[in-house]
Amino acid sequence: EADELQSRIEAVRKHFGDRLLILGHHYQQDEVIEHSDLRGDSYQLSERAASSTACETIVFCGVHFMAETADILANRPQKLAEREGRRITVTLPDMAAGCSMADMAGIRQVEAAWADMSEVIDTERVIPVTYINSAASLKAFCGRHGGIVCTSSNAQAVLEWAFERGDRVFFFPDQHLGRNTALKMGIEESEMPVWDPYQLELGGNSDEAIEHSRVILWKGHCSVHQMFRAEHVAGFRKQYPGIKILVHPECPREVNDLADVSGSTGKIIQTVRNSPAGTKWAIGTELHLVNRLKAEHPEQEIHFLSPVVCMCATMYRIDLPHLCWTLENLRDGVVVNKIEVEEETSKWSLIALERMLAVK
Ligand code: 13P
Ligand code: SF4
Secondary structure (H helix, E strand, O other): OHHHHHHHHHHHHHHHHHHEEEEEEOOOOHHHHOOOOEEEOHHHHHHHHHHOOOOOEEEEEOOHHHHHHHHHHHOOHHHHHHOOOOOOEEEOOOOOOOOOOHHHOOHHHHHHHHHHHOOOOOHHHEEEEEEOOOOHHHHHHHHHOOOEEEOOOOHHHHHHHHHHHOOEEEEEOEHHHHHHHHHHOOOOHHHOOEEOHHHHHOOOOOHHHHHOOOEEEEOEOOOOHHHOOHHHHHHHHHHOOOOEEEEOOOOOHHHHHHOOEEOOHHHHHHHHHOOOOOOEEEEEOOHHHHHHHHHHOOOOEEEEOOOOOOOOOOHHHOOHHHHHHHHHHHHOOOOOOEOOOOHHHHHHHHHHHHHHHHOO
16 A cells, blocks of 8 residues: 555656655655655755745645744745745645644743743843744744744854843753753853743742843753653663764753764764764664664664654654645645744744844
């Protein structure tokens, strides 16, 4: 059955040619990512969406916030003018492909936190930074308040940008990426209180900690990467002398600190590609990517850092049946699962995204 779906998908791709662009995030399953025109990490995929001109439709094999970002960038005013007003349609093969981390920060909670903070510190001097793994409404919040978006590949450059403009950073939704990045920049953990939106309702976030903060971290995390533990690193180092540990910065601090290399999915792939035969790795990121690296690099010895399966269940929602259904509908003139960000939100999100794209 998979073979049949594969050939039906290829038939639609052939039918559309350059009018169709399929983008695939590195965490997608092999059988899905094979059909993408470009695979990438979040930053590379946003850049590709930002530069699209020829295509009519982008089918995003990834998660919801990625498709939203693609819509905002591909249909920004400058691009619409170049295309004489023609919009690029963005679709997500399964609407249930969300991101549990992105869902940990809602716009109302962030606004409430901001208002609460403004009673303790001058929020004019706070730069909000949202990880790209967030709803468009949060990116719009950053656009409105002099803030910016970051990805795991540019987080340090973005925080440097923020500290050139303000005294503190309010970083959401991923506490781990925020903390790991700020630690690299010499900021102490004691200067990074964690804002708990649920504690707030109980009156729990300490004024004193907020006053002494340099980075205020949101209490969010990735359910996949939080499963990697310091004891897994210790176990591999003991069992395989000389092994190198390669992780994504969404992993907790204890793991990140012990790793030899930490970086975005793009950096993880590059690091393995550039390593000599015989290198031993234990990699802490989503299972599909690690398994693909194992298959592509038999000359190296690649292990999965955790003894339990760490798989992104929402990335996995995009499968061959959903991709085929989306594409065949498109061929028949029906757009399913269209992602179109509301105009005002799109306008403000774009400001924060363009600031990010301008950071080198
Ligand atoms: P990157 O591909 O940008 O490293 O992001 C990883 C991720 O968790 C995407 O959801
Ligand atoms: Fe979200 Fe984590 Fe899945 Fe990435 S891996 S989409 S951060 S839940």
